[in-house]
Amino acid sequence: MNREFLEGNQIVMGFPPADVSASASQTSDFVSLKNYDRCLCVFMAGAGTAGADTTVTLTQATAVAGTGEKALTFTKVKTKQGVSMAAIGTFTEVTQTAASTYTSATSGEAETIWAIDVKREDLDIANDFDCLRLSVSDHTAYKSGTVFYILYDARHNLGDSLSAIAD
Numbered sequence: 001m002n003r004e005f006l007e008g009n010q011i012v013m014g015f016p017p018a019d020v021s022a023s024a025s026q027t028s029d030f031v032s033l034k035n036y037d038r039c040l041c042v043f044m045a046g047a048g049t050a051g052a053d054t055t056v057t058l059t060q061a062t063a064v065a066g067t068g069e070k071a072l073t074f075t076k077v078k079t080k081q082g083v084s085m086a087a088i089g090t091f092t093e094v095t096q097t098a099a100s101t102y103t104s105a106t107s108g109e110a111e112t113i114w115a116i117d118v119k120r121e122d123l124d125i126a127n128d129f130d131c132l133r134l135s136v137s138d139h140t141a142y143k144s145g146t147v148f149y150i151l152y153d154a155r156h157n158l159g160d161s162l163s164a165i166a167d
Contacts, residue, residue, distance in 0.1 A: 008154040010036065010164045014134060014147030028147040030064040030131040031164045033120045037153035041134040043114045045107075045145035054136060054145075055103040056114060060123045061131040071100035072123065072132055074116055081110040091115065 014028025033039055043056050058072040075098050078091040091113075096102065102114065116134070123129045134147050151164050 008152070010149075010151040012149045012151065012164045014041075014149060017144055017146040026137075026145070026147070027135045028133050030061055030066055030133045031149045031151060032064055032131045033118075033123065033151070034130050035155050036151040036164070037120045037155060038151070039118045039132060040150040040152070041116045041118060041132070042148050042150065043112070043134060043136060043145065044147075045112045047109055047111050053103055053105055053107045054112070055101050056116070057101045057135045057137070058116065058118070059100065059133055059135065060129045061133075062128045064131050066131075066133075068129070070124075070129075072118070073098040073100050074102075074118065074122070075099075076117070077102045078115040078117075079104065080113040081107060 012031050015026055031039060058074055059069050060072040061067050061069045075095055077094045079094055080088045080091055081104060082088045118132060
């Protein structure tokens with residue numbers, strides 16, 4: 001297959017890069033997996049203070065407005081953490097007991113990239129849950145951070161016209 005990345009994939013900003021040190025939590029927008037089979041949820045942040053570690057939380061809903069919001073459990077997180085991202089070449093897979101949150105005890109003092117890959121069938125699709133979001137809390141030590149989503153494996157072959165906020 002010879003197509004451009006955005007023909008069948010979508011990138012959505014959860015919340016823009018921001019000074020997150022002044023806030024106790026940051027909640028992103030919901031995205032919909034109605035047109036996609038997978039979503040890579042990505043959190044990126046600058047280094048801050050040791051001991052002020054971030055927690056990310058996944059939730060699911062039946063509409064992008066947050067209708068019927070409830071926890072979305074996951075077991076794997078891919079991480080890159082360190083003093084300098086230039087010094088870290090590969091992701092490390094962290095496996096945890098099924099939970100809707102993830103925290104690293106060394107994330108406060110590190111530059112951080114966390115990626116959680118969600119399959120459409122990980123959501124409660126039997127009860128019409130097809131939307132998800134990633135929220136960030138306890139990150140007061142970070143200077144800046146952002147959340148974005150990469151939706152992929154389009155369910156229809158419509159190029160770059162598939163919406164990530166479709167209900």
